Amino acid sequence: MDQLFNRKYIVQGLFIVVALILLGKLFYIQIISDKAFSSAESNVLRKIYKYPARGAILDRNMKVIVQNEPVYDLMVTPNEVKPFDTLGLANALEITVEDVRKKLKKARAQSSYQSTFFERQISVQSYARLQEIMYRFPGFRTQDRTIRHYPDSIAGQLFGYVKEVSPDDIEKSEGYYKPGDFIGKSGLERSYEDFLRGEKGVINTLYDAKNIAQGSYANGKYDINAVSGDRLISSLDIRIQRLGEELMKNKVGAIVAIEPSTGEILAFVSSPGYDPNQLVGKDWGKNYMSLIANPYRPQIVRPIAGQYSPGSSFKPVDALVALQDGAIDPNTTFFCPGYYMAGNHKVKCEHVDGTINMQRGIARSCNTYFCHVFQSIITKNGMKNQRQTYSKWHEQISKWGFGQKLGIDMPFEKKGIFYQADHYDKIYGKRWGYTTVISQAIGQGEITSTPLQMANVMAAIANRGYYLKPHLIKGIGDKNVVKKEYVVKNYVGVDEKYFPTVIDGMRDAVNSPWGTAKESQIPNIVMCGKTGTVQNPHGKNHSVFIGFAPMDNPKIAIAVIVENGGFGGSYAAPISSFIVEKYLTDSIKPRSNGYTVKAFSETNLLPALIDKTKKVTPTKLDSLKLKKADSLKKVKDSLKIKPAILKQTVATKLKVSQPSTNHKPVTNK
């Protein structure tokens, strides 16, 4: 053997090294990386999605309030397209040949071998035309899916809207949503998305390299049938919802009505409202922009996002907490000279009642009485311990839901402002007492609440001490599942025995000649309530009413806020009375004072707008205003209000402002 024999090992070594290199690369592409696997799948698999129908929504009387309408999309798989009669297709779709080319190019840019949108939501006529000539357009197919339809055309903010998923949604869903899917973006459509959306169906089809379908994948083992979304039963009573929206026409504000025994929301009005059908389908973009441009901001869901000082409507809670606390008893009286002096600060009262008790104090909404109540509570343990008594009071009031989210099944709920003692420490150091925060006694100043919170307070009083979480959906799916949290009683920490006096006062507020809401008496029904007139630094005061009815065994609790409506008794209370009557009797009897739904509906309380870019000619506008106002002489306030109407053709730069500038010409007359 010569030494060249050793060269054998070099040759054999080379063989082994090369084999290892091959195996290494194979190991990488076959085992470590799964890129190839998914590429192979996307080579052969075309997924055709079957879109499920979204769940319908019924109202509490099982009337359909949200349903689906079939629409057809024209899909195209660019690779399968052969030269075709572009003009024929253009004619069928009622578009130009140029559009056809453009759309095809766009689809090709998206994916050449996957089915993509060519034209969304083609008309029924186009669909019918296409069905007959479809064979002439290989690569094209129609896909049916459904879009939302809201038969009553009301409660836009409540239902929200459904829209094609954004890249952001897709990312957040970790792959659940695919481009072209739809998702609830706001309102109930958003909060119940998981139930409403159903399950998408998939048909997997295999295609060979020449793009010819080769049948179903794995004998359809991985195909999925579309499953419709769950049907929801809403707690809403669409009759009073519609009435509420009608009454709130041309007004900014909100109505929330709750069934106290269940926490079910009966009406959820946000005004100005809009037709939810506007935000469906092809015209979404255009309509959405015009909604956003509306200076009265209809996109705000005022029942849960509007934050108002509760005003005098806060007084019943104040009274109940004081009674529970032992700071006063039901017979405690205070002297009202027409004002209350908090240090050097004068809190005015609307009337001079002299010695006044709680029941009458509530009925007449006596500021003086409640400032004294608040003073009694906070100074119960002497002047030195006010911080501690305030903290306790804060805790008690919080139990009613102030300053916190109630957890309604709607997105974007606000919690309102209700400060703890710490907040005042920061501002005033240790040097603050009841006089500093006296405005809270009458629900003004540093306390705000949403209309939902106010209605919920009424539900708690109606129930004599507890509330159930207010909610809009009372049954999910065929089994009418109710979320557990909605059957739990939340106690507000006031014993039942303290309620009668307060409730009597609230009864008197509506049903006695001295009540602040005496114009809102409902024939044959005893409604208890409390008006509120919320000071509005920006203009005319907001009109607030909260109440429940009937007095015994209440069926409905309500909160109404009419911005710039002045006294609580002038707008909010009558509007409440109509809704309550409608709900309880399904009719509205003529009122002795002549108030009618029509008259309220026609009243315009929209604040005037100042167009900074364009000078609005005030005289012409004001004459219109005056005409409107004349038609409602019986509402005392209306003559003073001089409501402004303004055609909403104004652009985005408009700003909500005070009507004061527009008042001058009128007063001159």
Add this chain to the structure above:
Amino acid sequence: MIQQQGNRFFFNVDWITVLIYIALCAVGFINVYASIYNPDKATGFDFASSYGKQLIYVITGLILGLSILLFDGRLFNVFAPFIYGATLFLLVVVLFVGRNVGGNQAWIPIGSFRLQPSEFAKFGTALLLARYVSTFNPKFRDIKSIVIAGLIVLAPLLLIMLQPDTGSALVFLAFMFPLYREGLSGYFLLIFLGMIVLFVADFLVPTYILVLILTTIGGLFIYNNRRKQKIIISTVLVTIIAIAYLFVVKIAYEKVLAPHQRSRIELMLGLKADNKGAGYNVIQSQIAIGSGQVTGRGFLQGTQTKYGYVPAQSTDFIFSTIGEEWGFVGCSVVIGLYIFLLLRLINLAERQRSTFSRVYGYSVACILFFHVFINIGMTIGIIPVIGIPLPFISYGGSSLWSFTILLFIFLKLDSNRMGFI
């Protein structure tokens, strides 16, 4: 010598190699069947189809191989020059009467059958090279023997280049290894390796950086051997030649290579991506192999294979079928079979008393090695697309028979290893 029972023709035959051969042919048939398989037209067995033909090729190939064992081994030594001459003649003929398939003038039609002379040139060359080395016993220390051996290899190589079938021509570089074994300086291999490395580097790194690197290495080398004048001179020469090579490569690349060859090289080096054109083959092949994952999709279950996503899948890209349907396990088994065969062939070659048999054995092993490495490397994208078949597995009679002849001649020589050929 132990007298064995049985046929004297098959006496001393290395049956293990025959078994590996049969195993590889079986792997080939199964995967050709899978590559051709069309789920829609799955009827009974059809001898007119490609897999039917492949079965015929395998059976006739085996008969051909076994009949080679019937020859007297000495005949191959004696007739080596004639066989070589005949293959050269065919290579010339094919340039005139050949049928053009896929851009290469590589096939001579004989009735319904097509002959590919370049396949047969491999064992013709191997035989003559073995004859030359065994007759003159050169140690390749002198220029003359290197030139003669070089001519033997380069003549068929250049003729094949004229077809032009660069892939098949490249395989003839495999003859460097038998020559190396017989004494050719290892520097030739190193220079060859260096040329490949510089060629690849020339595309990935700017030329001036390469020049800098080469000069630095040369400079350091000279500094280390500054007292040895001879080394200094040769280092300077090598460095200059290497730098010149860089520029020649650049120019030759633009002027000599066909556009499709250039794009294949650029694709392999990752210099450009082309999912639809020239890169389609490699990408689809890699997708097929990669999607096999550990155990593969199963026989006839590969979607890439079944639905025809890999062009030329039954022939040059047959490994993608193996990769997709049998996974990493299947690939390892096939590569394992090849490596076992190659190492065994080298061991068999080394046990020959006759230089002729040894040189021929090395030639067989190294030709197979080139085919296996280039073919598999191409399907997984570590080598540019060079259209040469995977031995014993790719579809095709010419290639299967020529590899069979190549292998079985050696097995016959090996069975005579105790005698002198």
